[in-house]
Amino acid sequence: MSDVNLTPNIDRPDDFYADLLGAHEGLSKEQSDALNARLILVLANHIGDSDVLRGALEAAKL
Amino acid sequence: MLDDRYQLAFKAYPYQRSPDQDAKTPVRHPVVIMGGGPIGVATALDLGRQGIRAIVLDDHEGVGMGSRAICFAKRSLEIADRYGCAGPMLEKGVVWNVGKVFYEDRNVFEFNLLPEDGHKFPAFINMQQPYFEQFMIDRVRELQAKGAPIELRGKNRVDSVEMKEDHVVIHVMTLEGPYTIEADWLIGADGANSPLRGMLGLEFEGRVFQDSFLIADIKMKGDASFPTERWFWFEPPFKSGASTLLHKQPDDVWRIDFQIGWDVDRKEEMKEENIRARLDAMLGPDIEYEMVWSSIYTFQCKRMDRFREGRALFAGDSAHQVSPFGARGANSGMQDVDNLGWKLGLVLSSKAPETLLDSYDFERGHGADENILNSTRATDFITPKSEISKIFRNAVLNLSEKHAFARPLVNSGRLSVPCTYDGSSLNSVDGLNAGPLRTRPGSSCPDAPLADGFLLPELGDDFVILAIDAEAPGAFEQSGLNVRVVSVSSVDDPSGQLAGRYLGEAHSAVYLIRPDQHVAARFEHFCEASMRAALRRASGQEA
Numbered sequence: 001m002s003d004v005n006l007t008p009n010i011d012r013p014d015d016f017y018a019d020l021l022g023a024h025e026g027l028s029k030e031q032s033d034a035l036n037a038r039l040i041l042v043l044a045n046h047i048g049d050s051d052v053l054r055g056a057l058e059a060a061k062l
Numbered sequence: 063m064l065d066d067r068y069q070l071a072f073k074a075y076p077y078q079r080s081p082d083q084d085a086k087t088p089v090r091h092p093v094v095i096m097g098g099g100p101i102g103v104a105t106a107l108d109l110g111r112q113g114i115r116a117i118v119l120d121d122h123e124g125v126g127m128g129s130r131a132i133c134f135a136k137r138s139l140e141i142a143d144r145y146g147c148a149g150p151m152l153e154k155g156v157v158w159n160v161g162k163v164f165y166e167d168r169n170v171f172e173f174n175l176l177p178e179d180g181h182k183f184p185a186f187i188n189m190q191q192p193y194f195e196q197f198m199i200d201r202v203r204e205l206q207a208k209g210a211p212i213e214l215r216g217k218n219r220v221d222s223v224e225m226k227e228d229h230v231v232i233h234v235m236t237l238e239g240p241y242t243i244e245a246d247w248l249i250g251a252d253g254a255n256s257p258l259r260g261m262l263g264l265e266f267e268g269r270v271f272q273d274s275f276l277i278a279d280i281k282m283k284g285d286a287s288f289p290t291e292r293w294f295w296f297e298p299p300f301k302s303g304a305s306t307l308l309h310k311q312p313d314d315v316w317r318i319d320f321q322i323g324w325d326v327d328r329k330e331e332m333k334e335e336n337i338r339a340r341l342d343a344m345l346g347p348d349i350e351y352e353m354v355w356s357s358i359y360t361f362q363c364k365r366m367d368r369f370r371e372g373r374a375l376f377a378g379d380s381a382h383q384v385s386p387f388g389a390r391g392a393n394s395g396m397q398d399v400d401n402l403g404w405k406l407g408l409v410l411s412s413k414a415p416e417t418l419l420d421s422y423d424f425e426r427g428h429g430a431d432e433n434i435l436n437s438t439r440a441t442d443f444i445t446p447k448s449e450i451s452k453i454f455r456n457a458v459l460n461l462s463e464k465h466a467f468a469r470p471l472v473n474s475g476r477l478s479v480p481c482t483y484d485g486s487s488l489n490s491v492d493g494l495n496a497g498p499l500r501t502r503p504g505s506s507c508p509d510a511p512l513a514d515g516f517l518l519p520e521l522g523d524d525f526v527i528l529a530i531d532a533e534a535p536g537a538f539e540q541s542g543l544n545v546r547v548v549s550v551s552s553v554d555d556p557s558g559q560l561a562g563r564y565l566g567e568a569h570s571a572v573y574l575i576r577p578d579q580h581v582a583a584r585f586e587h588f589c590e591a592s593m594r595a596a597l598r599r600a601s602g603q604e605a
Contacts, residue, residue, distance in 0.1 A: 037457035045467040 004055030064217050064237055066122060071192040074098075074124035074199045077217035083241040091117050092410050094232055094245035096220050096258050098122070100131075100191065101378030101395040102251035103198045103214070107145045108403030110205055110212035111523075114410055117243070119234060123216035125199075128355050129190040129279050132309060132317055133389035137480040137506060138396040139183040140579070144523050147201035148183070151194065155187025156310050161292040163462070163472055167299040170463040172291075175477075180559035181509040182516040186477065188311050190279075191392065223248065223261050225372045247406060248374045251395075256380035262371055268364015269438065271385065272324040273445050276303070277357050278337050279315050283350040288316060294474040296444075296459055302340035305444050307474070315354055318344070319386075321445065328358050361385045363438050365430045369398075369423045377402055382430035384437035387444060387475030394433050397480060398426050404523070404577035408601060413542045418602030421488050429481040436476045443473035480506035483580060490574075490583035490596040496567035497584060507579045508563050513554035520548050523577045525597065527588075530560070532570035534588045540597050545574075576600055 010016050023039075024032045044053055075098060082089045093109055095102045098120030109116040134155065142148040162172040177185040202212050217237055224231040230248040234241055250258035259266055282288075293308040300306075303320030311317055320340055322331060330336060337356055345351070365382035369375060378395030402422050408414035446452035461468035482505045483489065489503035500508060510517040517528075527534055529549045538545040552561040565571050574583040574596045583596035598604040 033453050034457055034460070037453045038461055041454075041457055041461060041468060041471070042465075 002049055002052055004052045004059055006059055064121060064219055064235065068122070069127040070122060070124045071127045072124050072196070073216075074196070075118075075120065075214035075216035076123050077237060078215070079236075079238060080213070080215060080241075082243050083236065083238065085241075088231065088242040088244045090229065090244040090246070091115055092246045093117070093249060093406065094119060094230075094243065094247075095249040095251055097250070097252035097378075097380070098214055098216070099126075099251065099253060099378070100195050100198065100392055101399060102249070103195065103202060104141070104145070104396060104399040105249055105251055105377060105403065106212045106214070107147075107198060107202060107205070108399055109406065110202070110210040111145065112403070112407040113211065114407055115211040116213070117245075118212070118214045119218040119220055119232075120214070120216055121219035125192045125195045127192075128357055129192075129277075129311060129315070129317060131191045131194070131389070131392035132188050132311055133393075133477075134187050134189060134194060135389060135393045135478040136181065136183045136185050137478070138393050139187065140509070140518055141396050141400045142198070143183070143519065144579075145198070145201055146204075147197045150197045150200070151187065151189065152183065154193050154197075154312050155189040156290055156312055157184045157187055158290050158292060158310060159185070160289070161294065161474075163459075163474065164293065164295040164298065165456075165459040165463070166297050168463060170459060171469055171472075173469070178508075180511040180516075180555075180557055182518060183509070186389070188309055188317075190311055190313075190315070193312070194392070220252075220257065220261075223258065223374075225262065225374065228373070230373045246373065246410065249402075250374055250376040250380045251378050252380050254379040254383055256376070258374065259366065259376070259380060262374060264366060264371060266364055266366055268362050268383070268434075270362045271360070271441055271445065273304075274322055274324060274326055274328075274358055274360045275386075276320045276322050276331060276337065276340070277355075277359065278318045278320070278341060279311070279354040279356065280318065280341065280351040281313070281315050281354055283352060296455075296474075298344070300343040302344045305474075306344065322358075324360075326358075331358060332356065359386075363434045363441070365427070365434060369426055370419055375402060375406075375419065375422065377426075381426070382434065384433050385441045387440040388433075388437050388477055389475070390433040390437055390478045393478040394429055397429060398422075400578045401426050405602075407577075408543075411542075414601045414603060421486060421602060425481075425483040425486050425488075428483060428485070432481050433478075440473045440475045444475075482506070488576070488582060488600045488602065490592075490599055493583065493585035493592065494566075494568055494571050496586075497571060498563060498566040501564055501573070501581055501584070503581050503583055505581050507575060507581060510560040510563050511555050511557060512550060512560070517550070517560065518579060520550075521575055521579050522546070523579075525577060525582075525600070526575045527593065528564075528571075528573040528575055529588065530564055530571045530573075532572050532587060534572055535590075538593065538597075540594055541601075541603065543597065543601060545597065574600060 093116045095118045106116040159175045219235045222233045290310045295306040305321040307319040309317045369381045377398040384390045446455045458471045525545045527547045572588045582600035
């Protein structure tokens with residue numbers, strides 16, 4: 001059992017945010033949606049732990 | 063009056079007048095089975111082999127046309143092996159292991175089922191359903207010749223039933239007029255549209271999937287051929303369907319399923335020229351083929367609330383339906399029969415209380431829920447219901463080409479495996495703590511190699527004590543149940559598979575195995591008191 005980490009954990013938040021927007025630059029809405037979906041899947045696989053994933057889904061619902 | 067509702071592949075049980083039709087008062091039989099399809103005939107085989115009189119009533123005279131269920135799983139073959147008819151199935155069926163997944167014009171990945179070694183039967187065979195039925199009916203004829211009390215009555219249509227406290231009155235129509243019989247137990251193996259369900263006013267609710275699929279069975283002409291693999295296309299470039307499945311069957315026949323959408327003109331789609339247009343787009347203009355059979359199907363995922371209603375028991379499609387993805391239709395019906403046969407046998411011979419049959423409802427209800435869950439999830443992947451579900455589906459497919467991690471998310475059907483009856487009242491508490499999870503109480507016994515042959519045929523179809531590297535008595539009897547003891551040694555299997563599947567970290571094990579080859583209880587050593595308690599529990603004599 002582990003909980004999703006909801007405290008600040010990203011090394012350089014501004015850099016990450018810029019990279020995220022950069023990845024979407026020049027993409028159509030459709031391409032961006034597809035990129036986001038792929039990104040979620042890649043990150044989810046990296047996490048792996050189903051408790052953390054469920055916690056992340058809950059946290060994302062606000 | 064008794065018109066055929068569908069075309070027959072072949073006649074198997076032509077109408078013959080039964081003495082029951084001339085009886086002054088209705089004749090009472092222990093078991094009457096409505097429906098002479100695979101599940102009805104399998105039920106008759108199971109009961110007939112136990113010496114229980116089983117009468118199958120069918121409003122047709124044989125096996126319906128069309129390949130229909132084509133994927134038969136290992137567990138179904140193991141059950142058929144108990145009945146004595148798996149040999150011809152294995153000989154006829156096509157064994158396949160490799161699956162390829164295509165997305166648009168790309169083969170994004172392929173997989174190998176990598177069947178586990180040390181099993182008598184392969185993970186799957188492909189075979190047209192009429193063969194499966196024929197081999198079981200052939201077995202019925204063999205057993206009848208040896209005196210097994212099985213009867214298959216063709217053109218006997220059940221028109222109404224009356225449920226009584228301890229039996230069912232069954233009104234039957236034939237070409238020569240009506241007659242009435244009675245049954246201690248009535249089995250509804252009368253298919254997805256089960257007339258019996260209607261007669262008893264039982265609800266059957268579930269989820270309808272808004273899509274239709276066109277099946278075409280074709281025989282290649284000339285040298286054209288495909289390998290013996292399962293090919294699944296998502297959004298194929300040939301546009302013949304939103305998804306397409308290609309599968310090999312015996313007799314050089316290929317099954318192709320096109321997903322063609324919900325709002326289709328069935329009559330128009332079924333025209334040969336239109337089916338050929340889809341096939342030509344897929345196969346290319348130079349491939350010549352002969353069309354063997356075609357059909358359009360839609361499907362639903364649903365189940366009855368209860369599989370037992372008084373003296374009626376439902377099995378197979380009459381009790382539950384799933385999408386075809388995963389081969390969970392006929393295969394789950396065979397597991398129903400496997401579960402029901404021995405329980406009915408014990409109840410009819412007064413070796414178990416009637417309440418044992420409630421465990422059929424629990425256990426197979428559990429199986430139906432599992433199948434519906436798996437099949438609904440596969441369907442949601444294959445036919446995404448919303449924009450966002452399609453975005454995720456396509457994201458998975460695109461990633462699967464490059465990255466192995468995404469491949470387990472691709473769901474074109476999770477192939478049928480037997481269900482574990484966790485939580486069943488027939489299970490005893492696991493007494494082999496170091497034992498493997500896969501053989502915990504409730505599990506279906508996995509096969510394993512022995513010095514001379516395989517484990518499952520040794521278990522047979524009675525209650526059995528399986529002792530592995532353990533002391534056990536020569537035989538065991540309790541309340542009329544004769545339990546055989548099968549003693550094996552893990553050194554008989556140099557591959558270590560027997561030990562891996564049944565011992566795990568334990569040094570010895572004693573299993574109590576049910577007649578349907580599911581584990582009822584297991585211990586490290588034989589203890590008479592524990593074994594007697596487990597046997598009482600497994601036969602429904604003790605909660």
